Amino acid sequence: MTPMEAIEARISCRAYADEPLDQGSLNELRAYTEELTRGTDLRFVIVGPAEGGARLKLVKRMFTGKVSTYAALIGPDDNPTREKVGYLGEKLVLKATQMGLGSCWVAGTFDRASVSEPLAAGEVLHDVIPLGHMPAKQPFAQRAIRAGLRKRDRRPEALYQGSVPLAEAPAWIAAGVDAVIKGPSAVNEQPVVFVWEDERLTATLPYGKRNLEYTDLGIAKLHFEIAAEAAGMAGAWNAGAPATFVPRG
Ligand SMILES: Cc1cc2nc3c(=O)[nH]c(=O)nc-3n(C[C@H](O)[C@H](O)[C@H](O)COP(=O)(O)O)c2cc1C
Structure with a gap:
């Protein structure tokens, strides 16, 4: 696997x-x-x-x-x-x-x-x-708990801001955002928003409020990196938020 x-x-x-x-x-x-x-x-x-x-x-x-x-x-x-x-x-x-x-x-x-x-x-x-x-x-009972939480799934467009719509941004960004939505986050809040401007991608935490979103941020960065690499854009995030995605090589 x-x-x-x-x-x-x-x-x-x-x-x-x-x-x-x-x-x-x-x-x-x-x-x-x-x-x-x-x-x-x-x-x-x-x-x-x-x-x-x-x-x-x-x-x-x-x-x-x-x-x-x-x-x-x-x-x-x-x-x-x-x-x-x-x-x-x-x-x-x-x-x-x-x-x-x-x-x-x-x-x-x-x-x-x-x-x-x-x-x-x-x-x-x-x-x-x-x-x-x-x-x-x-x-x-456990399937019902998961379904209830997953009802709150955000749409990919809600996790993205940019100078062009997500559909017109590079495909590796949409792949990364999809992998982030599939990932776990505390009470399924999916708090990370990705901003694509001037050919630079930034991960942000616009609604920070209780610290757990930093754990969600780390999880989201990992999922994004895995999916971006699978889509042909290997790279890694800087630490923190806002953080820049740095393509490798
Ligand atoms: C940092 C973090 C803390 C979590 N804490 C709990 C928890 O205390 N109890 C629980 O049942 N699920 C917890 N979850 C699981 C989330 O509810 C779950 O990831 C989310 O609803 C998405 O569902 P999925 O992981 O099944 O795809 C936590 C997830 C994360 C990332």
């Missing part, structure tokens, strides 16, 4: 089969998170499965099944970190998707006291990502 196919296949999985991950998958996830956070001040800890029966407690109204393995995304308490958590955490989500596992970004609907990983001074637990086997079919 290519990264682009993982973007297409991923959903926020809110139902988990009660079947622990095998040691090989755990090793693979641990090696990958180590590689992702090397040289940063982030700690992505893969917890579980369930030593002594400890489990991640997710809010029952939203989730079903037992989660015995999850990633705890830990780092300093500032917006540049929140953006990095989004960019690198979404790499982990896409990796899990490629491994055939279910995952879900969770910032709010879980019991923080059920996370046993100790925090150092200056560190906070930003998000958790349950990682597990999915049931063959998501139950009705």
Whole structure:
């Protein structure tokens, strides 16, 4: 599965089969998170499965099944970190998707006291990502939750501003915007707007209000880069918002 196919296949999985991950998958996830956070001040800890029966407690109204393995995304308490958590955490989500596992970004609907990983001074637990086997079919309640949230999907034109309409902008921009809409964002707000002017593309956060949009920004930048590269425009975003897209080579 290519990264682009993982973007297409991923959903926020809110139902988990009660079947622990095998040691090989755990090793693979641990090696990958180590590689992702090397040289940063982030700690992505893969917890579980369930030593002594400890489990991640997710809010029952939203989730079903037992989660015995999850990633705890830990780092300093500032917006540049929140953006990095989004960019690198979404790499982990896409990796899990490629491994055939279910995952879900969770910032709010879980019991923080059920996370046993100790925090150092200056560190906070930003998000958790349950990682597990999915049931063959998501139950009705979980499908209804997702459908309700996805009703808020923005149209591509709402995520774009420019000197020409989106349909007349380079095709890699429309591809990037589509991949951002397919991505996860907190309460599906999709807060990043892309501005194309003077042959320069900028990622902006016009309605910033509660810091989580910086995690959404990191996720959106990753999805955009993957789709733009698949459409023939490899490049990378500068940090922050507004940020410029820098084509490679
Ligand atoms: C930073 C972040 C935090 C999130 N927190 C939660 C959460 O606490 N509970 C939850 O059920 N979903 C959470 N989500 C998942 C979003 O609701 C979901 O990504 C969005 O509705 C789009 O649906 P999809 O991911 O299934 O495509 C979060 C997503 C992100 C990116």
